[in-house]
Amino acid sequence: MRLFSTLLLLSLLSLVACKSKQYVLADYEGLVLGFGNGGGFTGAMDYYKLLENGQLFRSTDGENYNEVQSFDKDTAVQMFSNFETLGLNNMRINDPGNMTFFVSMGQGDRVQKLSWGGGMQTPDAGLRQYYTTLIKLAGQSKNPIK
């Protein structure tokens, strides 16, 4: 029993040790991957900000963000990496519509933003897949963390 307890404790400690550093969004100074959509008749928007450690924040006004369920860290790292792999860092798209979709990457106020409108098509197959992946993952994370 004592051996089991010790192993349990050790495994819990290892979990704690492996856990990434958690940030308050306002204090975070690293790269941020933003994405979201909205507009239409209501003008309602969903804004997301993903940190490299997988922490995800959601806002409906673009200013006040609440943390929601995180991405898996490996997934987050992959999404950051894919931004360049897909060449999105070389794109310049600023064409919002009645419904607007966007993906952004940046640090502080230095942000590259790709935005497009329409509602049916995104301007690039890679960007479309990238955006859809993000929004699908975020769709499972709308509830604030406990």
Next chain:
Amino acid sequence: MRYLLLLLFSLALYIPAEAQFKTATPSHKKIDASQIKLNTIQKAIPAEMDAEGFDYFTAPSLTAPAASERKNGATIQINRTKNEYGVPQLIEVFGNANQSEVKAADFVSLMQGSKEALQQGESSSFVIVSQRQDKSNHTHFKADQYISGVRVYDGQVTAHFYQDGKQLIMGRVIPEHVFEGIDPIAQISEADAIAFTKASFSSYQKIEWFESSFSQFSTELVFYDHGGHYHLAWHVDAYENLAERHNYFIDATTGAVLNTYGTICKIHGHDHGHDCNAHTNIAPPDGPTTATAEDLLGVNRTINTYEAGNNFFMLDASRPMFNASASSMPDDPVGGILTLDANNTAPQNSNFQVEHVVSSNNNWNGRRTAVSAHHNAGESYEYFRTTHSRNSINGDGGSLYSLINVADENGNSMGNAFWNGIAMFYGNGDSAFEPLARALDVAGHEISHGVVQNTANLEYQGESGAMNESFADIFGAMIDRDDWLIGEDVAKSSVFPGGALRNMQDPHNNAPTGDYGRGWQPKHVNEKFTGSQDNGGVHINSGIPNHAFYLFATAIGKEKAEDVFYQALDLYLVKSSQFVDLRNAVVQAAEDLYGQAEIDAAKSAFEQVGIGEGPGGNYQEDANINPGEDLITFYNPASDEMVLLTASGNNTLFGNPIISGGLLSRVSVTDDGREMVLIGQDRLMYYIFLNWDTGEISLSVLSEDPIWRNVIISKDGQRIAALFDDETNRIWVYDFNSENQRTYELYNPTFSEGVSTGDVLYADAMEFDITGQYVVYDAINEIPSSSGVNIEYWDIGFLHCWDRSSNTFTSNSNQNYISKLFSALPEGVSAGNPTFSKNSPFILAFDFLEGNSYQLRAGNLETGDLGLVFENTDLSWPNYSRGDNQMIYNLSTLFGDDIGITNLSGDKINGQANSDDFFILNAQLGVWFSNGERNLYVDTEETIDKELVSIFPNPATDQLSIVVEDHDYQNYEIFNISGQRVLAGDLDGDAIQISGLQSGKYVLRLNGAKHWIFKSFIKQ
């Protein structure tokens, strides 16, 4: 492959601009700013100052003058009715009366006569796109701008001929000089452009389409604005496959992909369209019919349906626009109104599917969503047809499509409706909204977006985007015209306390102030949202023109108001129009259609929401003029000395010269004339204190490190800003009061928009604003060019380094502390050596250089006006006089280097004709200052402070009593007449013991968290 192409061609995105302003020199060692220590000095008492500050970040940028105006040096007026190139957006011409028989030749003649004003030359032309005559027999043209036979993609004008002889030109015209140097002959062939496009597709399929007119790749050679520079480009409108359509702009010289964006999949389009979900087409006639069924409001509606084969379709083929012979029913109606079912799929997803709403017996009970959408689309169509004589959304009998049961990307019910450029999409609601198809004004709103797209095509960002939203609301409200509410039949009151999504009568909508999520909108320009969210507040700021329409309609009636606004949209507005253009357009349309009462009502409505006729409100008050003497300090290059004299020529002050041995920087002086800072040729930083009471002068070394190139001191003497001689892109700021320092890295703030103005190399000239919060500076920038030779140019920026409310430095960790004077400088143009007006913080003068043309110009940031003070032969290094009625500047002639002077007109930005003269011979870098004391620090809030704070007795002997209302001052400081702090402490009670002070004059400073205040007193 596509990404490789993008990478390869991204180097050629920017057009070179020559810079001859100043010469960059190689960088030296980099200095560690954090290690800098200043010597202790006898600091003077900060003067008690109170003039208003100015927010250089929210003020509009100046627009550089157009080429023709730059060349002839004419005095110009740039205001918000001109575009960013300085071309007027409205020109009024008086021609012959009775212009009922206006022809295309009249249009050509009008444009020919306006060429100079529009800055067009021999290479330009305007090609008529449409010609229309309105109810009042006025004739209206729309035309595209061409340069050397190539269409300017965003250049379009409208021209209007009225019965009384008046002629108007409105719209966006790009000056011809902008295209100088751009070869109009494509180096990349049309076939190569298509090949580039095709190569970038990931799922290309060759399309075989039954319409002979259909082309999978449509091309046009255009001049395309990319990042503020025009490129000759191939515009390729391409169908990748049956489901995907893209627009490409490919540089016709380099092959670089300048921009790409998607358009939509046409559900059942006719013109150049394709079918996303093939159905078996059935040739007419089976025939239109009607049915009655309950909608989402519980109201029985009679709807037009269509019988085909053995089924009935939610297809209205009964309107006047329906073209039976051109239709293939039921899938491809021409002039039909078709309601389709998305079956809870999302258009963004690959599983998106659309199918007909079908009934086997024409019984639609239980299909309430479809009934609502179908009925509301028909009502909206009829509104535009009967009220505005508009034949459907596209004005040409194009079909209307409504898609119901649209889900969001995660398959959830969508609490929204939208227009995607071809169809209306309705979700079934969520916690905030009922099913969106329920409301007539929702359908009216979405269809109106289509009308906007097919008329002015207002860009969906910023003010033009807010107007796009507003027109959708306005016509939505006119279609559902029983109230001024938007979305009242779908918005849930649990979320929207006003019971509607928006309220045109009161845009605040009974919601908490600023809570946009609960329906609050601004109703006046002074409440305008300025953030970047919502594409610059398109759904938020629409409240302002919405309310203007409400006021207008209330004054003259809805019938007239909707006529006028529709005419403004249809005839006068263009893609880039702003609020002020809307006002101009509405006033003009009111004049077209009605009379003076309606014109006055339009003006009044816009005035009431803060959209003025001219450049707008929020003018700043001038400071009181410094009551001291007129004094000038300058550098004498012949004797290599710094000299001080009065404007009347007395040079006996302080035993001239002040300094011998030359200067590395121009002298910077506090507002009371007591303190100066400068950099000597030994690169040390010097501080000079001038005691005007005793005539004594003291010179001390502020920094013994020989690392400096320039230094300035704030008007109140509280802080200095300095540049290192290593010519890095940093400005170092030091605050004497807190003895803290901060270094700011300079950058060009357009980076975040994806438009680079290059990297900042280093700054040179600087000056503090009147409040000591901002530093205006010039800096040299470097832009990489496709030729491999980097281009350098100078421009002017504002550094926000100090925050008065918190009495601290601004953050230098986030790059939001820089703004620019000019929104964009034309190619080959530089601006530098900025200096503020002495009494109007929103006015400043600067050198403006293009080639060998050296102009001393000045601009008003409130009005956007740009003036010309003097045409020089070299850099001017201007400086305003004490009263801002004159300006001095370097004047190099055959006779030597002198200081010249010009009298200014009342606007402070233009020189008076024939008033130029020599002022001081053998002199350069003049600085005009004064030695009186005035208040520089009082804005509205601190005026209140002043009224609420009093001290007594004064003179005092042992104790100074303080009466403070409301404010929370935490501590105090007392300074003697030499500026030394002699007493300080916490403000525990309402009295300060001063018995220990020697007799004399003192200044008490009370410090709060966000406020401080000075009060003078005498200790007996």
